[in-house]
Amino acid sequence: SRKLMPQTVTDDEKLFVRAKVEEGYELWRRGRLAEALAAFQRASEIDPGCIKALLAATIIAYSVDKDFKKARKHLMRLLLMPKRLTEETRREIRYQLGQMALDAGDWKEALHQFRATLFADAAYGPAYEGLARAYLLCLKKGRADDEGGVEVVARKALDAARISLAYIDSELANITNPDFLANVRKLRKEVVLRSGRHIRLRTDEDVAAYEETLKAAKAGILCVVADVYAQLKRYDDTAGALGDACRLRPKDAWLHYRLGVALLMTGDKAGAKKALGTACRLAPKERLFRETLQTLEEQK
Incomplete structure (x- = not known):
């Protein structure tokens, strides 16, 4: 090069x-x-x-x-x-560095890069999700003491996730707003998705696809919230977050499976059976789902 x-x-x-x-x-x-x-x-x-x-x-x-x-x-x-x-490019570079660090399992580097992203642009919603994921990774790796202890890290993760959810909710509100859409179409503005795909909001199909993407992103953040609560052994809250995610993505078998497992942890066997049944119906070939449901049904 x-x-x-x-x-x-x-x-x-x-x-x-x-x-x-x-x-x-x-x-x-x-x-x-x-x-x-x-x-x-x-x-x-x-x-x-x-x-x-x-x-x-x-x-x-x-x-x-x-x-x-x-x-x-x-x-x-x-x-x-x-x-x-430009400030926007600097932000984008920092954000990408954060995402790559998360991929590589380096929560410290990820934290640093997402903080740098927010330093460049404090209103950049996706970076808050990045922060939440980095804090969660820190918890999962048992390194919370490096950042002030489990409670502190969990709180920071949940705070970041909530901010991220608020941004997505405002974006969901935007794309049902005709004035906003007219503006976006006039600007022919690119929207870069978390997956790195670029989309333009020119047609109703574009908007519908973007709405689905936002809902998927929101469900993804709710899964982070669920994981943080699971680290704290607050399984009711875990199940609550996963239930919200399932409502956003009713056809996502894995979400229903995860909800079933979380409900099991709360002692709600009936709820767990229902969620696992939904998972099996959505993904009949998935052995794990079938076996988990079977085991549960065989229990007295």
Whole structure:
């Protein structure tokens, strides 16, 4: 890969680069990762200072090879290009670093990066979810004492999760608001999803898909909340959070299974049977669900 050297890029080249970046996003949206990666790489060859292309190429490459060290090196290098960095890009880089650290199981690095994300933009909802997940990982790894103890870490995780849920709720309210939608369509604004996919809200189908994505994200955060409560052995609260998640994603068999297990922990066998029955109905081939339900039914 070429060094990030200052070089003059002609106006024609800039236009070409912009078109290449657009093409890259379009391919990315369609899930054609190899072609998208090639487009972003081509753009960054012509303009080695094109942060958008470099960032996108790094994210896609990472999603394929999961090489945290390599991706981290690339992203840290981008942070050293302050002249080309907007606040939004800085935030995005920090956020991606946080996500990658979570993937790698490095809760300390994740905490650091999500805090840095929020330092760049305190209103960036997804970073609060990142924080919640990092604190949860800290709890799961038995390292809560590094951060003030189990109660403190759990409270921080739950606080971050609640803020994240509030942002998603406001976004869900937004996308049913015609004025907001009209604005988004006018801006032709890209929405980058947690999965790294890019979508545009131009049609009703786009909006419906985005609503589903938001609901899935909300269910994901409720699972984090449930896990934090489970770490505290507050199984009623665990079941409560998972019940909310199931209402958002009624066809998600795993959520119903998890709810069933949580209800078992609270001693609610009837509720557990019902939830496990739903899981089995939704995913009849899943042996774990069947066997758990069977074991429960065989108990006196």
